[in-house]
Amino acid sequence: MTVVHSDKLIAPNSQNQYQVSAADLPLACPMPSMQLWNSHPKVYLPIEKTGWAKCPYCSAEYTLSNR
Numbered sequence: 001m002t003v004v005h006s007d008k009l010i011a012p013n014s015q016n017q018y019q020v021s022a023a024d025l026p027l028a029c030p031m032p033s034m035q036l037w038n039s040h041p042k043v044y045l046p047i048e049k050t051g052w053a054k055c056p057y058c059s060a061e062y063t064l065s066n067r
Contacts, residue, residue, distance in 0.1 A: 009033060009034060009035045016059065016060055016061060017060070017061045017062075017063070018031075018060060018061070018062050018063070019062075019063050019065050020047070020062050020063070020064055020065065021064070021065050022064070025047070025048065026044055027044065027045045027047045027053060027062060027064075028042050028043065028044045028045065029042070029043055029057070029058065029060055029062070030042065039058075040055075040057035040058055041057070043055060043056065043057060045062060047062055047064050048064070051063065051064040052064070
């Protein structure tokens with residue numbers, strides 16, 4: 001799933017895998033397009049070097065697309 005920034009917020013931690021792009025950097029979980037009221041504290045994830053990161057709170061996995 002590609003996370004799209006819009007006026008409609010998505011539920012945080014609703015998926016285990018997310019595809020993100022350079023526009024989403026710096027990467028933080030939960031992302032800005034996610035509701036925050038029922039999520040964990042924001043944590044920044046280092047994805048730039050490896051292209052992959054895993055959130056230590058919710059175990060969501062992020063993959064950086066080459067687009």
